[in-house]
Amino acid sequence: MTMSALGEPCVLLKLGEIVLKGKNRELFERRLISNIRDALQTVDIKVDVRKRHGVIAIFLPQGATAEQADAVARRVADVPGLIWIHQAWRVAKDPDSVLKAALELAGESEEAKRGARFAVRSRRRDKRFPMTSNELDRFVGGAINDEYHLPVDLKNPELTIFIEVDRDEVFVFTGGIPGQGGLPVGSSGRALVLMSGGIDSPVAAYRMMRRGLHVDFLHFSGIPFTTSESIYKAYALVRKLDRFQGRSRLWVVPFGKAQQSIRNSGQDRLAVIAQRRLMLKTAEEVAHRIRASALITGDALGQVSSQTLANITAQDNAVELPILRPLVGWDKTEIMAEARRLGTLEISELPDEDCCSLLAPKRAETRAKIEDLKQIERRLDAEELCVQLADSIQEYTL
Numbered sequence: 001m002t003m004s005a006l007g008e009p010c011v012l013l014k015l016g017e018i019v020l021k022g023k024n025r026e027l028f029e030r031r032l033i034s035n036i037r038d039a040l041q042t043v044d045i046k047v048d049v050r051k052r053h054g055v056i057a058i059f060l061p062q063g064a065t066a067e068q069a070d071a072v073a074r075r076v077a078d079v080p081g082l083i084w085i086h087q088a089w090r091v092a093k094d095p096d097s098v099l100k101a102a103l104e105l106a107g108e109s110e111e112a113k114r115g116a117r118f119a120v121r122s123r124r125r126d127k128r129f130p131m132t133s134n135e136l137d138r139f140v141g142g143a144i145n146d147e148y149h150l151p152v153d154l155k156n157p158e159l160t161i162f163i164e165v166d167r168d169e170v171f172v173f174t175g176g177i178p179g180q181g182g183l184p185v186g187s188s189g190r191a192l193v194l195m196s197g198g199i200d201s202p203v204a205a206y207r208m209m210r211r212g213l214h215v216d217f218l219h220f221s222g223i224p225f226t227t228s229e230s231i232y233k234a235y236a237l238v239r240k241l242d243r244f245q246g247r248s249r250l251w252v253v254p255f256g257k258a259q260q261s262i263r264n265s266g267q268d269r270l271a272v273i274a275q276r277r278l279m280l281k282t283a284e285e286v287a288h289r290i291r292a293s294a295l296i297t298g299d300a301l302g303q304v305s306s307q308t309l310a311n312i313t314a315q316d317n318a319v320e321l322p323i324l325r326p327l328v329g330w331d332k333t334e335i336m337a338e339a340r341r342l343g344t345l346e347i348s349e350l351p352d353e354d355c356c357s358l359l360a361p362k363r364a365e366t367r368a369k370i371e372d373l374k375q376i377e378r379r380l381d382a383e384e385l386c387v388q389l390a391d392s393i394q395e396y397t398l
């Protein structure tokens, strides 16, 4: 779209689930606007983010280019809490200004050049406008029809001109891109993601950011018995996901020696669950230190032997914080499709030496007994060990 003297360029944002909020809606909206402002700091243009009735408008400076408007729209499309992002013109609040903008928008659209079927859809958030929505539809639709000889199709148009009458201005636009949906990051609090280098945990992190959690990332590396590759992968994954929340931190625990102690405990079949419990206990210690109030994992019921119902129970038993498992009901193919969409799949698929491969037994226990696990932990002095592990943590801030 080219910018014109007919109006000012702007980007119009439609809110998702926030609109269902009652008394708290203000709070969610304020959080969302602040997240949008933060996200736009990476875009090279000064903008003005304004709350309107039920929508948010981003005003661009007069003379902003189409590329700049595009960059703003694409950036906010990653901010959870929005369902639609429209590049629009903001025009004066009178029927003739609206008509001029609509004619120009329709005229320069690819659809119009092919003689597409079109419709005009108007709504009034301010009922004081001199025309009703229906009158505006017919006024603008008739003019487009006269000017470009396009056929009207109200049921199944190929081109739709949207007109939204607001308190101080009218927004006119044709298309839009879908947003992430969900709730503004931070509105649900803070949590800590257990982040392997695998496919599932980055997707789990994204799903919970989308439900309003700001997350930190915790990775257990097999160091000193493995290379640092898994750390690079975790870091690359965190970088990939940072666009949804900003200010991401990756914490890395050197876990190799603790794993060795678990292996030396001689309980081969329980090693994986014992290790997972130790990770969770350490994660809980870290969560307290950074004031996170939940843990997040990429577990999916039945995906591997550590994720049977009995073994999930044994893991929940290890900590007091809630363990959120957003992927619990997902199939691997669904998780992979989402990872591809997010851009994390190609990173997750890079080879690495996961710390878990150090102790994969021939036959893993699918029904671990909590008493047996507690016995291993007493011998390891797990309570003390997880404090030491938390002390040895390294921080990587983006």
Ligand code: ATP
Pocket (backbone or CB within 6 Å): 193, 194, 195, 196, 197, 198, 199, 200, 201, 202, 218, 219, 220, 221, 279, 296, 297, 298, 299, 303, 304, 306, 355, 356
């Ligand atoms: P993923 O693809 O996320 O690695 P997975 O299918 O490999 O999952 P598991 O290895 O059983 O499954 O891990 C289950 C969950 O435990 C992971 O989703 C992650 O939350 C956590 N986890 C496993 N290994 C690590 C690790 N090295 N560091 C941090 N968290 C881990």
Ligand code: MG
Pocket (backbone or CB within 6 Å): 196, 197, 198, 199, 354
């Ligand atoms: Mg894994």
